Amino acid sequence: MDLFLLAWKNLWRSRRRTLITLAALSFSLMLVQGFHNLSFGVYSEMIDSGVRAGTGHLVVYQQDYVAGRDEKFSFDPQKLVSQISDLDGVEAVLPRLYLPGLAQSSRESRGILLTGVDPSAEHMINPFLKNLTAEQLPTLSGREAVLGSRLLKELQLKPGNKFVVTLQRRDGELVSEMFRVHSVVTTGIKNVDKSLLLVGRERAAAMAGMPGEVHELAVVLQDQRADRQVFPLLQALLHDRPQLRALSWDEAMPNLSNAIKLDYASQKFIFVIMLLIVTIGVINTLLMSVMERFREFGVMLAVGASTLRLRVLVFVEAFLLGVVAMLLGSIFGSLLTWYLSAVGIDLRDFIDSSLEFGGVVFDPIMRASWDLPYMLQIAGFMLLLSLAAAVYPAIKAGRILPAEALRHH
Amino acid sequence: MPLIELKSVSKIYPLGNQQVVAVEDLSLQIEAGEFTVLAGPSGSGKTTLLNMIGCLDRPSNGEVWLDAEEVGQADSKTLSQIRLNKIGFIFQSFNLVPVLTAAENAEFTMMLMGIGKKQRRQRIVDLFAQLGLQGLEDRKPNDLSGGQQQRVAIARAMAAEPAVVLADEPTASLDTQTSEELLALMKELNREQGTTFIFSSHDPLVISHAQRVVSLRDGRLESDR
Numbered sequence: 005m006d007l008f009l010l011a012w013k014n015l016w017r018s019r020r021r022t023l024i025t026l027a028a029l030s031f032s033l034m035l036v037q038g039f040h041n042l043s044f045g046v047y048s049e050m051i052d053s054g055v056r057a058g059t060g061h062l063v064v065y066q067q068d069y070v071a072g073r074d075e076k077f078s079f080d081p082q083k084l085v086s087q088i089s090d091l092d093g094v095e096a097v098l099p100r101l102y103l104p105g106l107a108q109s110s111r112e113s114r115g116i117l118l119t120g121v122d123p124s125a126e127h128m129i130n131p132f133l134k135n136l137t138a139e140q141l142p143t144l145s146g147r148e149a150v151l152g153s154r155l156l157k158e159l160q161l162k163p164g165n166k167f168v169v170t171l172q173r174r175d176g177e178l179v180s181e182m183f184r185v186h187s188v189v190t191t192g193i194k195n196v197d198k199s200l201l202l203v204g205r206e207r208a209a210a211m212a213g214m215p216g217e218v219h220e221l222a223v224v225l226q227d228q229r230a231d232r233q234v235f236p237l238l239q240a241l242l243h244d245r246p247q248l249r250a251l252s253w254d255e256a257m258p259n260l261s262n263a264i265k266l267d268y269a270s271q272k273f274i275f276v277i278m279l280l281i282v283t284i285g286v287i288n289t290l291l292m293s294v295m296e297r298f299r300e301f302g303v304m305l306a307v308g309a310s311t312l313r314l315r316v317l318v319f320v321e322a323f324l325l326g327v328v329a330m331l332l333g334s335i336f337g338s339l340l341t342w343y344l345s346a347v348g349i350d351l352r353d354f355i356d357s358s359l360e361f362g363g364v365v366f367d368p369i370m371r372a373s374w375d376l377p378y379m380l381q382i383a384g385f386m387l388l389l390s391l392a393a394a395v396y397p398a399i400k401a402g403r404i405l406p407a408e409a410l411r412h413h
Numbered sequence: 414m415p416l417i418e419l420k421s422v423s424k425i426y427p428l429g430n431q432q433v434v435a436v437e438d439l440s441l442q443i444e445a446g447e448f449t450v451l452a453g454p455s456g457s458g459k460t461t462l463l464n465m466i467g468c469l470d471r472p473s474n475g476e477v478w479l480d481a482e483e484v485g486q487a488d489s490k491t492l493s494q495i496r497l498n499k500i501g502f503i504f505q506s507f508n509l510v511p512v513l514t515a516a517e518n519a520e521f522t523m524m525l526m527g528i529g530k531k532q533r534r535q536r537i538v539d540l541f542a543q544l545g546l547q548g549l550e551d552r553k554p555n556d557l558s559g560g561q562q563q564r565v566a567i568a569r570a571m572a573a574e575p576a577v578v579l580a581d582e583p584t585a586s587l588d589t590q591t592s593e594e595l596l597a598l599m600k601e602l603n604r605e606q607g608t609t610f611i612f613s614s615h616d617p618l619v620i621s622h623a624q625r626v627v628s629l630r631d632g633r634l635e636s637d638r
Contacts, residue, residue: 299508307501308526311493
């Protein structure tokens, strides 16, 4: 019989109270783990969707292009595309050109962002183009254009119609060229649908007087968690070209990154409040348990137990409570995560089928992803909270005077 | 040198604005191996005196010597070590830990002393045989009679082989026959192992078994015979 066995037996003196406390602890751990994993899954999907349509998990720009989107910061990628493609973990490298301009139909004109892409490379990666067939893609140097659905409507165009794009060439001259509506996409993001105009990269570069040049090399990884491994390799490749900078997606897309951070911060706040409430419950349980044993603690002191030993006993009881709650909560949390990843939460009855958040469209069926390091971390945190909850009851236990406790009935 | 010596000991408790004198200027010597009863009516200071001898309480004035060591003003840590190593306690209401079995209760002090499990178990087997508790090792206190519980409490007090066992009204919750049996048992332990027993009691039965009776009244020594 040692202190752990005694503490374990003490826990089950008031079976109902211990079970209720365990249920509160493990239920809150289950909720925190399950809903964190749900957010983790949703954020991962948003990031994935965002980076595929946007900058990639990693991106190469010239100097401060990201700060002002000044189109003069273009560069010739030379062999970079193939060199980056050869790096381990890289799924695709997407060269892109972004040119602000004006689109005019015979009836309307609108400001647009002419985006020059490699259609075949983008097809399987870029979510804006994933619903198009190979025939619906523009060619690299042709005059076919893919328009956002709102832009098409505002220009009062139909597929097959011609329209004119005017933009400023690098030498300052205005240049206009005619394009034809080849296909139409609806991304669900209002601003994108209003301004999206995709054409072949060579055509766009030639029109802007910067043949062979790009503004961005978007690097899409096979696994977004590999960005820390690939980033230094990418920087090493750029060593000889100091005017080029490699950035991670969160630096290149601060809107999306900040939206996720803000959303998760509010969720964390709720988690903390929930865990604090549960901790107060544990304090109550342990304190009641100590006060009920006032006389018994007096007897233990009388037969030779030190006050330190009584304090340790209370901490061991809290530790065991925390360990059991940690195990049960993690089992329930895993079951909840499994359900949320397999079935998910279907929001289609409550919201539009396409939902925009942080400039990215995400799936209205929210699904969880496993974040095991976080699950372990929060389970450990729960154990620490249980121990913290034992501090006051342990202090109370240590202040018991044996003669006084023995007079207590 | 006596095992226990009290020199002009007083104990005063504050009670609101007043002070209650529980023990007043009391001196007493108890030799090793004695079987002594502190007798007296309720409120005479028996339990207070026993608490000071047992290092559960400190005197307001005077000195308490135990085994050639002045313990009256020792710090809490020292007092708990002295209680663990030199003193065994038996209480009126048994005070066993309800979640532990009879054997676990009895070996509690040995566990506190850090004695190994095997050695503890052997000591409990011997003690339980001596106290007539064989077969009850795995019973919880609630499954034992009052007499059996008090025997387990005696086993707990004796397990670590203390110099002195202090028993506060040990028969007050028991019937006469059980009390008689337990007193005979404690007397046997006193005789065979030389353990000093000090009781507080106003039970004539206990007093009749005592080798020495120290009578108290209003916190003062009335007689010592």
